[in-house]
Amino acid sequence: MTDLIFHHYANSPFSEKVRVAFGIKQLAWKSVEIPNMMPKPDLMPLTGGYRKTPVLQIGADVYCDTQLIMLEIERRTPEPHLLPVGQEGEARALAMWIDRNIFWAAVGVVMGAIGDKLPESFQKDRSEFSGRSFDAAKLKAAAPFAREQTYGHLVLAEEMLRDGRPFLLGAVPSLADCALYNPVWFLQVRMGQGDSPSPLDRLPKLVEWSQRMKVFGSGNPSPMTAVEALDVAKAATPEATKVDDKDPSGLKAGQRVSVTPDDTGKVPVVGELVGLTPNRVAIKRSDERVGDVVVHFPRAGFVIAAL
Ligand SMILES: N[C@@H](CCC(=O)N[C@@H](CS)C(=O)NCC(=O)O)C(=O)O
Incomplete structure (x- = not known):
């Protein structure tokens, strides 16, 4: 089963980072609409607790965090390259800067403008998600600072485009462009x-660059229900993964570990270590609804703890 099953919601900016990659690569994918806040009862059997949006499922393999989702899409469909040959590190490093700095500054701008119009349930959810109280009045007061921070970062991208190149790393779009398209x-x-x-x-x-990005669209989505996605996982077998037994962490295959994001939505996912490389960690877990699944995370930004 190789369908790309994408769990997301329409106005999620991190999902847009991936949808535009589907557009650049002209991929067909299954679209599962998930709630924009907890609870997410049909996602939890797949992720084991990871609650962020989006998640990519391929059979019984579940990929968390767009850092890894993009690598996995690139691995399965390398062309057109989102990691330009010889500039893979640059593209990934730019994406990290954008995800971790520009995105949050842009959230400050948007929440300063519309935070007081959002439902109380959403405000409460995002307080839990971020570990900081969502205070619409404070966000409004801080909006000018968020705006200057966002500008201060975005102007670096504007400077990259000033020599007339159409995309951040040159003539063709890369992972860095998809990441910047998010905020x-x-x-x-x-x-x-x-x-x-x-x-x-x-x-x-x-702004001109964003118009070029918009033209790529989102590939070819077709709707899938959450129940169908769970059935796909149940019927599939996870792909084989390997643990590097010389990994400096000292972690070994078969060990019980937890994997937790280090920034927001810090919910530990517990399972048996089945995959470990410099870029990825994978754990096997079981759930009544889906049987055995393997949940994959990037290493950067995730804490792995032996239990
Ligand atoms: N580092 C994560 C960040 C994802 C993220 O923060 N997504 C937001 C939505 S765009 C989220 O999860 N919000 C809470 C939710 O959807 O429940 C990634 O790259 O996927």
Whole structure:
């Protein structure tokens, strides 16, 4: 079973990072719409607790975090390359800078503008998710600072485009462009009709670039229900993975471990270590609804603890 089953919701910016990659690669994929806050009862049997959006499922393999989701899509469909040959590290490092810095600054801008209009249940969920109380009045007061921070980072991308190149690393789009499209798209779709200033108002090259990115679309999605996705996992067998027995962590195959994001949504996922490389960690777990599944995470940004 090789269908790409993408668990996401329409206005999730990290999902848009992946959807635009589906567009660049012109991929067909199954679209499972998940809730934008907890509870997510049909996702938990697959992830074992990981609650962030999006998640990519391929059979009984579950890939968490867009850092790894993009690597997996690239591994399965290398062309057109999102990791330009010879510049793989640059593309991935730019994506990390964007995900960890620009995204959160842009969230500050958007929440400063619309935070007070969001339902209380969402505000409560995001307080739990981030570990910081979601206070709409404070977010509004901090919006000018968030705007300047967002601008201060985005202007670096604007400078990269100033020599006339169409994409961040040159003539063709890469992982870095998909990553940057996440916060830029988020600002564009959520910042209303000019009621609050946007950092993009002062970044014309970036706005032109975003129009080029938009043209790629999202590939070819077809809807799938959450129940169908769970049935796919139940009927499939996870792919084989390997544990590097010389990994400096000292972790060994078969050990019981937990894997937890180090930033937000810090819910540990527990299982048996079945995969470990410099880039990835994979754990096997079982759930009544899906049988055996392997959940894969990137190493950067995740804490692995032996239990
Ligand atoms: N590092 C994660 C970040 C994902 C993330 O923060 N996603 C947001 C939505 S765009 C989220 O999970 N929000 C809470 C939720 O959807 O429940 C990744 O690259 O996938």
